[in-house]
Amino acid sequence: MYDVIIIGAGPSGLTAAIYTTRANLKTLVLAGPTWGGQLMLTTLVENFPGFPDGILGPELMQNMRKQAEKTGAEIKDIEFKSADFSRQPFEIVAGEDKFTAKSVIVATGADARWLNVPGEKERIGRGVSSCATCDAAFFRNKNVIIVGGGDSAMEEALVLANVATSVKLVHRRSEFRASDIMQKRVKENPKITTVLNSEIIEVLGENRVQSVKLKNNQTNEVIDLPIDGVFVAIGHIPNSKRFTGIDVDKEGYILPKDHFHTNVEGVFVAGDVHDRQYRQAITAAGYGAAAALEVQNWLATK
Numbered sequence: 001m002y003d004v005i006i007i008g009a010g011p012s013g014l015t016a017a018i019y020t021t022r023a024n025l026k027t028l029v030l031a032g033p034t035w036g037g038q039l040m041l042t043t044l045v046e047n048f049p050g051f052p053d054g055i056l057g058p059e060l061m062q063n064m065r066k067q068a069e070k071t072g073a074e075i076k077d078i079e080f081k082s083a084d085f086s087r088q089p090f091e092i093v094a095g096e097d098k099f100t101a102k103s104v105i106v107a108t109g110a111d112a113r114w115l116n117v118p119g120e121k122e123r124i125g126r127g128v129s130s131c132a133t134c135d136a137a138f139f140r141n142k143n144v145i146i147v148g149g150g151d152s153a154m155e156e157a158l159v160l161a162n163v164a165t166s167v168k169l170v171h172r173r174s175e176f177r178a179s180d181i182m183q184k185r186v187k188e189n190p191k192i193t194t195v196l197n198s199e200i201i202e203v204l205g206e207n208r209v210q211s212v213k214l215k216n217n218q219t220n221e222v223i224d225l226p227i228d229g230v231f232v233a234i235g236h237i238p239n240s241k242r243f244t245g246i247d248v249d250k251e252g253y254i255l256p257k258d259h260f261h262t263n264v265e266g267v268f269v270a271g272d273v274h275d276r277q278y279r280q281a282i283t284a285a286g287y288g289a290a291a292a293l294e295v296q297n298w299l300a301t302k
């Protein structure tokens with residue numbers, strides 16, 4: 001019987017584990033076969049405090065994992081399958097095994113939605129990115145594309161315009177779905193131009209991004225556009241599908257009640273699986289710490 005099972009081993013899950021183990025709670029982390037979260041797909045991380053020269057995303061995650069293991073977390077690289085939250089203690093199935101726990105922290109994160117076009121996946125971290133806040137600084141005085149028509153795309157275009165020479169905002173329709181205020185800011189920025197009714201159909205380049213094939217979906221014209229970076233901001237997919245009985249919003253983000261509790265007593269949530277707004281490694285880690293402290297309080301009252 002574990003005091004707490006943490007599902008997910010990105011910044012939020014591993015930070016939660018560091019806190020729960022240091023509070024002497026018997027902790028199991030179900031990391032899954034591809035543990036580490038979105039930072040495993042990035043190169044240099046320059047905005048995580050404590051690393052003045054930056055740190056590689058996978059190295060940062062290795063360090064977090066090592067720290068969680070050192071403080072006593074048991075970490076299993078097996079995939080979470082299902083949970084019975086209808087009675088306590090909770091029963092969790094992962095891999096071929098069954099585990100029981102008094103409490104659970106869901107920290108399964110979210111995955112960036114990608115275009116899924118040829119040449120994109122292999123250039124993630126080599127000119128293709130899903131986070132301007134994280135990677136804009138690598139595109140100082142370069143020409144970049146941002147794809148999407150929602151608030152994220154507008155926000156990221158503005159972040160990029162602070163450093164890049166030019167920003168092309170590529171959207172598949174003739175209208176943006178972003179809020180008026182965000183659209184206005186983008187329109188007023190002289191570095192940003194919009195390319196409507198258009199889709200990237202291929203990302204090209206030796207080793208890193210050098211150009212894209214851009215198709216106008218009204219005329220079917222395809223052009224080769226030289227470019228240094230492609231930022232994809234077409235939404236995220238929260239990893240919440242397997243949690244039956246846990247309340248989510250219409251897009252699948254888990255709905256936290258006060259203090260990181262879900263609608264099920266004893267089940268807490270932390271990180272990008274509930275946070276649609278900030279989505280940073282440091283905020284996810286902060287949520288992990290907070291959820292772990294709430295678990296401690298909750299177990300103490302039991």
Ligand code: NAP
Binds near residue numbers: 149233236276
């Ligand atoms: P979103 O609102 O769902 O917008 C996604 C955009 O990506 C849409 O314009 C969509 O096109 C496009 N898209 C989806 N799949 C695509 C594909 N395969 N190829 C090309 N384009 C594709 O997502 P979001 O912008 O990440 O925002 C999520 C939520 O967070 C929203 O509620 C938003 O308001 C909120 N948010 C708010 C702020 C802020 O207020 N500052 C900042 C960020 C996010 P279509 O329009 O054609 O469907």
